[in-house]
Amino acid sequence: MTLEELMEEGTTAVALGELAQAVEHFRKATEIAPEHFEAWHSLGMALMKAERHAEAVExxxxxxxxxxxxxxxxxxxxxxFQRNGQIPEAEAEAAKAKILGWGGKLLPNEPGQPMSKA
Known part of the structure; x- marks a missing residue:
């Protein structure tokens, strides 16, 4: 299957509640395109819905x-992070999302860590 087909099949599987199949399709997508943002994001969401929280965080x-x-x-x-019980990390990411929502930019740092200070 092509990347596009895997993404489409994964999305359809999520919509149908077939989470194991969705995870499989999205994981294959990340294997053939390891730098594909949407494949990783979709995999994380499917894993979270499947209650595989540690894998979803990764x-x-x-x-x-x-x-x-x-x-x-x-x-x-x-x-x-929140569903995996990592509350400080969840709060740090929520704060970063809020800044981005206000039209701001983030300084480089590791996800899950408090924001860098300029």
Whole structure:
């Protein structure tokens, strides 16, 4: 399957509640395109819905590292951290998402860590 087909099949599987299949499709997408932001983000969301929270955090971290200025990815990562019991990290990502929502930019730092100071 092509990347596009895997992404489409994964999205359809999520919509149908077939989370194991969705995870499989999105994971294959990340294998053939390891720098594809949307594949990692989608994998993280499917894993979170499947209650595989630690794995969801890892996929979410990868997505945010690929696209650190994406507000939605930051919100998603915050949710993954929260569901994995990592509250300080969840709060840090939520704060970053809020700044991005206000039209701001983030300084480089590791996802899940407090914001860098200029």
């Amino acid at each position: 996929a979410g971290l990868r997505a945010v590292r690929l696209n650190p200025q994406d507000q939605f990815a930051r919100v998603s990562l915050s949710m993954c």
